[in-house]
Amino acid sequence: MIKLALRNLTRRRTRTLLTILGVAVAITFTVGLLSITEGFMNSFNQTTRERKEDIYVLPRQAGGSTSPLLESTGAVFLQAYVNDILNIDIDNVKAVYPIYTRTIYLGDAPDSMMGNFVVLNGVTPQFLPDLRPSLELEDGELFKEGDEGTIVVGAAVAKAQELEVGDTFPLGVEGREIKIVGILKSTGGFEDMIAYAPLQDVQLALNELGRITSAAVTVKDRNKTEETADAITALHSEDIVGRTTEELAGVVRNLLSMARAIHLSVASIALLIGVLFILSTMLMAVSERTKEIGTMRAMGVRRVTIFRLIITESLITCLIAGGLGCLGGVGLSKVITWAIHRFAGVAFLQAVVSPGIFGAGLLIAVLIGVLAGLYPAWRISKINIVEALRYE
Amino acid sequence: MSDAIVEVTHLSKVYMMGGEEIRAVDNIDLVITKGDFVSVMGPSGSGKTTLLNLIGCIDHPTGGAIRFEGQDVSELKETKLDRLRMSKIGFVFQGFNLMPILTALENVMFPMEMAGVPKKEQIKRATELLEWVGLPKRLHHKPRELSAGENQRVGIARALANNPAILLADEPTGNLDSKTTKEVGLLFRRVNSEYGMSIMLITHNEAVAEVASRSLKMRDGRII
Numbered sequence A: 001m002i003k004l005a006l007r008n009l010t011r012r013r014t015r016t017l018l019t020i021l022g023v024a025v026a027i028t029f030t031v032g033l034l035s036i037t038e039g040f041m042n043s044f045n046q047t048t049r050e051r052k053e054d055i056y057v058l059p060r061q062a063g064g065s066t067s068p069l070l071e072s073t074g075a076v077f078l079q080a081y082v083n084d085i086l087n088i089d090i091d092n093v094k095a096v097y098p099i100y101t102r103t104i105y106l107g108d109a110p111d112s113m114m115g116n117f118v119v120l121n122g123v124t125p126q127f128l129p130d131l132r133p134s135l136e137l138e139d140g141e142l143f144k145e146g147d148e149g150t151i152v153v154g155a156a157v158a159k160a161q162e163l164e165v166g167d168t169f170p171l172g173v174e175g176r177e178i179k180i181v182g183i184l185k186s187t188g189g190f191e192d193m194i195a196y197a198p199l200q201d202v203q204l205a206l207n208e209l210g211r212i213t214s215a216a217v218t219v220k221d222r223n224k225t226e227e228t229a230d231a232i233t234a235l236h237s238e239d240i241v242g243r244t245t246e247e248l249a250g251v252v253r254n255l256l257s258m259a260r261a262i263h264l265s266v267a268s269i270a271l272l273i274g275v276l277f278i279l280s281t282m283l284m285a286v287s288e289r290t291k292e293i294g295t296m297r298a299m300g301v302r303r304v305t306i307f308r309l310i311i312t313e314s315l316i317t318c319l320i321a322g323g324l325g326c327l328g329g330v331g332l333s334k335v336i337t338w339a340i341h342r343f344a345g346v347a348f349l350q351a352v353v354s355p356g357i358f359g360a361g362l363l364i365a366v367l368i369g370v371l372a373g374l375y376p377a378w379r380i381s382k383i384n385i386v387e388a389l390r391y392e
Numbered sequence B: 001m002s003d004a005i006v007e008v009t010h011l012s013k014v015y016m017m018g019g020e021e022i023r024a025v026d027n028i029d030l031v032i033t034k035g036d037f038v039s040v041m042g043p044s045g046s047g048k049t050t051l052l053n054l055i056g057c058i059d060h061p062t063g064g065a066i067r068f069e070g071q072d073v074s075e076l077k078e079t080k081l082d083r084l085r086m087s088k089i090g091f092v093f094q095g096f097n098l099m100p101i102l103t104a105l106e107n108v109m110f111p112m113e114m115a116g117v118p119k120k121e122q123i124k125r126a127t128e129l130l131e132w133v134g135l136p137k138r139l140h141h142k143p144r145e146l147s148a149g150e151n152q153r154v155g156i157a158r159a160l161a162n163n164p165a166i167l168l169a170d171e172p173t174g175n176l177d178s179k180t181t182k183e184v185g186l187l188f189r190r191v192n193s194e195y196g197m198s199i200m201l202i203t204h205n206e207a208v209a210e211v212a213s214r215s216l217k218m219r220d221g222r223i224i
Helices: A002-009 A013-050 A069-073 A081-086 A127-131 A155-161 A199-205 A222-235 A245-288 A290-298 A303-344 A355-381 A385-390 B048-055 B078-088 B104-114 B119-132 B148-160 B178-195 B206-210
Strands: A055-059 A093-105 A117-123 A137-140 A150-153 A179-184 A194-198 A214-219 A240-244 B004-017 B020-033 B037-041 B063-068 B089-092 B166-170 B198-202 B214-219
Touching: A002 A303, A013 A245, A013 A303, A013 A355, A055 A222, A055 A245, A081 A093, A081 A214, A081 A222, A093 A127, A093 A199, A117 A127, A117 A199, A127 A214, A155 A179, A194 A199, A214 A222, A222 A240, A240 A245, A245 A290, A245 A303, A245 A355, A290 A303, A290 A385, A303 A355, B004 B048, B004 B198, B020 B048, B020 B063, B020 B198, B037 B048, B037 B178, B037 B206, B048 B166, B048 B198, B078 B089, B089 B148, B104 B119, B104 B148, B119 B148, B148 B166, B148 B178, B166 B178, B178 B198, B178 B206
Parallel strands: A117 A194, A150 A179, B037 B198, B037 B214, B089 B166, B166 B198
Antiparallel strands: A055 A214, A055 A240, A093 A117, A093 A214, A137 A179, A150 A194, B004 B020, B004 B063
């Protein structure tokens, strides 16, 4: 049966190849888009998992949102609130880490736009060991209490700007040089685009002394995180909002789910086109073989055998297309990832081609094959033998 | 015990065309016994092909009965009719109706493969049959690489593949030149004499009809 189906597919090679190509393109899109979405999800989940803070304190002016919305509003609040947060009534705050974040344009990177920008985080020396314990140094060391004019940069930034420990960081503070003291190992995530410098250096450089863009808070009892966040908000509700990490992650996850839904919609349209494409090809193919199938029926070949033969032909076409589409999907995701790195400067996005996505690609191919094969197979298996033998 | 392969009684096939009743086969009685070689002649539209299709169980009568080796075929469900055609009936067509993607050998093997005959046996029998019809050097040629006469020989070998009880041939020489027509006619004669196989052959050609042991003439759906 398979041999016969394969032979039938070689009757009109060009048509079969074009059909395979059409379905492969549909599957390429599906696999490619799914890989990108999964890559984004993975990257985000990994970053969220590795962060140790329980609450973010954010400016009210930014609507309690994280960057980039936060940055676009230029919202800040007083660093002095940190002491108030430490001393809230419910006594659940373990530590508070003031942060000043600003995305800085560094100048054109030699090879790509990937490293044109850096998310500069002004933090206290305890921030990295306490809240980012999973970050490891590729070279150098972290800055310490009392250090000035130092910076630790993420792997992507270092690579794109060709920076090494001991180099001067392109962002100068007037009258003082910022020296790179450490380069972080790549995490493949958002962290690779970040640079960490002493808070006061950043505030001075940006003329924002005494002001911060957010604060990270750890708590003693995680069961009371929400209550603590509410208590922080209540401190200066006109200026700041306390949001739990989970709450913020949920917002981002919802956005990513929306992106996934959009990707799936695009993929569905591509797949629908794939189904219609192969359906029309199969209808044409079986119609041309009416007399031959009539002859087979006259020889006693059962309807169900004819049905299976056509479905097998459709399935083989789609499985070949599925395999090619999966490979194409990997290629597409790599091209899109490269383009995002190159032109949008986003370094953290890595497409993920998991066995699951490959499996989904092949499963979709099988579904297309069966769906598109059903009608032609049913139609041709129902033919009237006498009429089919007369067919010219 | 009767040696009738096919027994047709009061067989009719009536259909409507443009509001007019057409009696394609009109109350025919016919018996084809084992080893019988019957040719059927008659003008176009006389009902020859319809009669052959009814006997071949690929069309359904509107009246009368067909008994195949004693079994009333109207009682058989579709799958049993399929099995009957596969094992007991060999069709030979005017246009050969070979599968273009298969070689001569594979075309002859095909009915055996569908009948579940082991592969080795398929190859052995198909080779023997093709040699028997005179194509020992054409086993691996596809239909487009063969002449019309050679294609019809492959068609006859294919019809013999499952060793049927009867061969039904619908104008098998209609697409052949006179020399090849004579050769193919003689081949049917050999099938009948060497295999002892019953044959019902429709033809317009008197010379072909003459190779049969019995000749029938049809007009307006009746045997005259």
